[in-house]
Amino acid sequence: MVNDNLSLSIEQFKQKCKESGLRITHQRLAIFEELSKSKDHPSADDVYRKIRKIFPHISFDTVYRTLQSFYQIGIIKIVEGYGEKKRFDSHTKNHHHLRCLKCNSIIDFYNKSYDSISVPQELKKEFEVLNKKVVLEGICKNCKS
Numbered sequence: 540m541v542n543d544n545l546s547l548s549i550e551q552f553k554q555k556c557k558e559s560g561l562r563i564t565h566q567r568l569a570i571f572e573e574l575s576k577s578k579d580h581p582s583a584d585d586v587y588r589k590i591r592k593i594f595p596h597i598s599f600d601t602v603y604r605t606l607q608s609f610y611q612i613g614i615i616k617i618v619e620g621y622g623e624k625k626r627f628d629s630h631t632k633n634h635h636h637l638r639c640l641k642c643n644s645i646i647d648f649y650n651k652s653y654d655s656i657s658v659p660q661e662l663k664k665e666f667e668v669l670n671k672k673v674v675l676e677g678i679c680k681n682c683k684s
């Protein structure tokens with residue numbers, strides 16, 4: 540279900556940073572790499588816990604601010620949080636989400652007909668749709684067994 544080439548490559552990452560004037564530091568690179576490895580839409584906490592193993596002195600604030608700047612320059616996405624912690628997604632290509640209501644896991648999936656879902660005419664008048672994402676809520680395999 541998950542295709543590996545959805546995140547930006549390191550080269551593309553560096554390019555984007557340059558274009559946006561974001562300095563490329565070892566820490567930023569490590570945070571990006573960590574995020575592109577993880578397929579579970581980690582929260583800033585999750586990223587912080589992993590990155591601390593490489594940079595023991597890094598602060599949560601630094602990690603959080605880095606993720607925010609990545610988001611601002613379009614390197615990563617933020618998954619809508621429904622009032623809970625923000626979750627980050629390095630897959631910037633069009634995809635949809637399965638969301639488990641028990642364990643809160645968010646799983647990527649792809650579906651061509653969902654990609655081309657059409658927006659009802661009456662909504663178009665009131666709202667300019669820029670992105671379409673389908674979220675299916677339910678119970679995941681792990682929680683079911």
Ligand SMILES: [Zn+2]
Nearest residue numbers: 639642679682
């Ligand atoms: Zn679950």
Ligand SMILES: [Zn+2]
Nearest residue numbers: 628630634647
């Ligand atoms: Zn995703």
